[in-house]
Amino acid sequence: MTAATHLVWLRNDLRIADNPALAAAADGEARVVACFVLDEHSPGLRPLGGASRWWLHHSLTRLAEALDRRGIALVLRRGAATDVVPALARALGATRVDWSRRYGGAEIAVDKAVKARLRQDGIEAASHNGALLYEPWTVKTKTGEFFKVFTPFARSARAGGEPAAPPPALVPRPIAGRPTVAIETDSLDDWRLLPRAPDWAGGLRATWQPGEDGAIARLAAFLDAGLRGYADGRDRPDQGFTSRLSPHLAFGEISPRTVWHAAAARLDGLGGEPVPARDVEKFHSELMWREFSHHLLYHRPDLATVNFQxxxxxxxxxxxxxxxxxxxxxxxxxxxxxxxxxxxxxxxxxxxxxxxxxxxxxxxxxxxxxxxxxxxxxxxxxxxxxxxxxxxxxxxxxxxxxxxxxxxxxxxxxxxxxxxxxxxxxxxxxxxxxxxxxxxxxxxxxxxxxxxxxxxxxxxxxxxxxxxxxxxxxxxxxxxxxxxxxx
Ligand SMILES: Cc1cc2nc3c(=O)[nH]c(=O)nc-3n(C[C@H](O)[C@H](O)[C@H](O)COP(=O)(O)OP(=O)(O)OC[C@H]3O[C@@H](n4cnc5c(N)ncnc54)[C@H](O)[C@@H]3O)c2cc1C
Structure with a gap:
């Protein structure tokens, strides 16, 4: 009997560790194929800015290598995701497609349309939380509305329980190996994500290491040299107290709960010197601002263009x-x-x-x-x-x-x-x-x-x-x- 094929559609979760969509796809006997779709066609999706395009190129390069080491091919396609993902799933003979949820209005509309098309084709579609500690609809005021003020939002979210700990193991290597059908993939260079004429990215190259390994290294450096003293030092641009994890979090190269729990572990001195509680709390509070912003975006999809007030x-x-x-x-x-x-x-x-x-x-x-x-x-x-x-x-x-x-x-x-x-x-x-x-x-x-x-x-x-x-x-x-x- 030939093994089933599962497709994992990666977006803002460009990592292997603690990636629930990838873990779900790789669970069991199936072959796993990963894809990334550069969607500049679906209505309402905002084109990436220049710096993000640079980052994406390098992040995808690293991800393709990491997946390849685990026997998973990363297929690159350009086009409207509503067409591309179902077509790819059909071509692979995939029985299911997994992805991590996004929270912008246009993104949600695309994902719903993809899900509907897949189901029409008899393909199972499942979305997962790979980006947030608390999904927006799980935190509500007593009257069932969304929170508009940070402190009660954070209090209410955390009253429902601290963020779940990430699973200890990396996603298992799929045992069924690569698919037997040849899969066409775009060449990343053809996407022209990197700036040319002029190449303004020299400062970016000197500053950052995009990709999951870079994210893990950044977290380790922060835990050793930034977290202790963070509460006071985080406001000093001349000093190095903040984590600089923001691009890694934005592209999902590391999960927020990994970051959250790694900082919490330093309270007890796990993995290094114990860190004062107020430093860890302040850092957690900044991660909660990220949660609050996503909460607002989910409830106000036009947050980038329309005054909240x-x-x-x-x-x-x-x-x-x-x-x-x-x-x-x-x-x-x-x-x-x-x-x-x-x-x-x-x-x-x-x-x-x-x-x-x-x-x-x-x-x-x-x-x-x-x-x-x-x-x-x-x-x-x-x-x-x-x-x-x-x-x-x-x-x-x-x-x-x-x-x-x-x-x-x-x-x-x-x-x-x-x-x-x-x-x-x-x-x-x-x-x-x-x-x-x-x-x-x-x-x-x-x-x-x-x-x-x-x-x-x-x-x-x-x-x-x-x-x-x-x-x-x-x-x-x-x-x-x-x-x-x-x-
Ligand atoms: C005008 C303005 C625009 C901003 N635009 C962005 C943006 O496009 N992307 C972005 O990630 N952050 C943005 N921020 C929030 C914040 O400035 C950055 O998240 C932070 O500077 C990133 O550096 P760090 O990773 O070293 O932060 P740390 O102090 O180490 O904080 C850890 C993480 O918490 C989150 N975080 C921290 N502060 C905030 C905040 N105020 N709001 C939401 N999340 C926060 C980030 O994910 C950050 O990586 C903006 C803030 C302002 C005032």
Whole structure:
């Protein structure tokens, strides 16, 4: 008797360990084939940004190698998933297809359509939770609604039980071996995910190791060198306390429960020195923000484009393209902002504290629509995530659920002085200011001509003057946002 074939459709779960869809497909005697579909055709699916495309190329390369070592072929196909997945399943003679659930509206619509087509063809289809600690419909208020405020959301989710522990073993090697039918696969190079002419990815290559092995190494490095002291150190962009697991989590190269439990184990000193509870709790709390963002996206599928609070629909945003361009290029004249925007451009990542500072400057001081910032981040972040990015921007703008209050306007000078006190972060990403003393590096326009000269800084030439005066920008923002409150 020939063995059955199971197809696992991989998407944002590009890993082998703790991958419930892959484990389900590989359970039993069946042959397993994996596929990834580059779907730029289904309505409503947002095309990946440039940095994500770079990451995806490398992640798929590593995944194909890892699957191959376990006797599983990774088939690459481009097209509308609603056509491609059922057609592939039929061609393979697959009896079932497994995948990990996604939580965006368009993605859910695609997955439902695929499921319906497979079932029409008599093929079993099963979806699994491979991305979240708590799926959005499992956490509800007492009146059965979804949570709009983080703290009660997190409390309620965790009251239902701590996240399940990941299974100890890797997915078993399928014993039935490779399918006997020849399977056509696209060549990854033909997808042209990598930038050419120009190749702007040098900084990304120098910074990241996409793929499951890179994720596991990153987690280990964080547990050894970041978690202890995380609660206080996580706000310091000049130091290395945060995990930088975000792109690995966004592509599903590591499961959130693996990360959660690895951190929890350090409480007892398992695998290393014991870590204070407040550090582990703070880290868990950040993972819960990721959960909350997905909760919001599931219940508000238009989170990236529509104000969560409708009164913001009438906000008089200022569409100043020159100011937006200066912000994107890291030329605002506020060193901490410019350091963040250049870190983003060079490495595809920005420290969370600095995301808040640059976001606040854009939407408050410059009164530019948060959606312009969201789109720029979407294109340039290696961790661009439909839920976290949209929720983060709406939080900054004040238009979101549980958002920053409208009168909270980050002061980019004080923020720089507080969180980058020696100016090391600025010096790294804005090298033309590196020789300024710490006392003025966050506000070079206050330095004496002698100090500027000694540091080789020519204001307005080698480094710009502020795009907007802080006090004036703040006052203008407060007036505009206060008018909205009264409306
Ligand atoms: C305007 C804005 C846009 C953002 N866009 C994204 C995005 O596209 N993708 C993304 O993953 N995060 C986004 N964030 C959240 C946060 O900045 C990043 O998750 C974090 O900086 C990633 O670095 P890390 O892995 O070292 O974080 P750590 O401090 O080590 O946190 C661990 C993990 O928790 C999650 N997390 C941490 N902070 C948040 C948060 N505020 N909201 C949701 N999840 C969080 C991430 O998955 C992160 O990897 C955004 C924040 C803001 C203010």
């Amino acid at each position: 409708p009164r913001f629909d009438h906000f008089p945003w200022n569409g100043d393209p020159a100011a937006l361009a200066r912000w994107q290029a890291g030329q605002t004249g506020y060193p901490i902002v410019d350091a963040g925007m250049r870190q983003l451009w060079q490495t595809g990542y920005m420290h969370n504290r600095v995301r808040m500072i640059v976001g606040s400057l854009l939407v408050k001081h410059l009164l530019i629509d948060w959606r312009a910032g969201e789109r720029w981040f979407w294109d340039t972040l290696v961790d661009a995530d439909a839920a976290n990015n949209a929720a983060g921007w709406q939080w900054i703008a004040g238009s979101g659920a549980d958002a920053a209050p409208y009168f909270r306007v980050f002061n980019p000078i004080l923020q720089g002085e507080k969180f980058d006190p020696d100016g090391a972060y600025v010096a790294r990403y804005v090298p033309e200011l590196a020789r300024l003393p710490a006392s003025v590096i966050q506000k070079p326009w206050t330095a004496s001509p002698q100090t500027l000269h000694a540091a080789g800084v020519r204001l307005g030439e080698s480094y710009p003057r502020p795009v907007v005066d802080h006090d004036k920008g703040r006052a203008r923002a407060l007036a505009a946002f206060a008018a909205l409150q009264d409306a």
